[in-house]
Amino acid sequence: xxxxxxxxxxxxxxxGSLTLSCATTGFTYATYCLGWFRQxxxxxxxxxxxxxxxxKTTYADAVKGRFTISQDNVKNTIYLRMNRLKxxxxxxxxxxxxxxxxxxxxxxxxPTYKYKHWSQGTQVTVSS
Numbered sequence: 001x002x003x004x005x006x007x008x009x010x011x012x013x014x015x016g017s018l019t020l021s022c023a024t025t026g027f028t029y030a031t032y033c034l035g036w037f038r039q040x041x042x043x044x045x046x047x048x049x050x051x052x053x054x055x056k057t058t059y060a061d062a063v064k065g066r067f068t069i070s071q072d073n074v075k076n077t078i079y080l081r082m083n084r085l086k087x088x089x090x091x092x093x094x095x096x097x098x099x100x101x102x103x104x105x106x107x108x109x110x111p112t113y114k115y116k117h118w119s120q121g122t123q124v125t126v127s128s
Contacts, residue, residue, distance in 0.1 A: 009122030022095030033101030047109025
């Protein structure tokens, strides 16, 4: 059974930084698609960053240059480092995993249907 357990959310002042972690268990695909998404109340879930099993990464334009997605294959953990956070980025953040995607553009996060497994979500609150 695949599980994604997320941690690292919390409150920070505008301009501050947070790192989200997502520990995966039972996820043993040779190829994979790993992503971070966020969602505000009443809005659609939007892709923030993703990486594929070839090591390619992609970011939403709104976070490019400030957020970094990475993985630790030994710890089976995905990270999202978020710098220079803005109040409008106060949302629930989710990590997600799928069995395959091919990142072809640096500014297009694969859509939600590419991911079979999702974390429970963690709240990030950025105060002004």
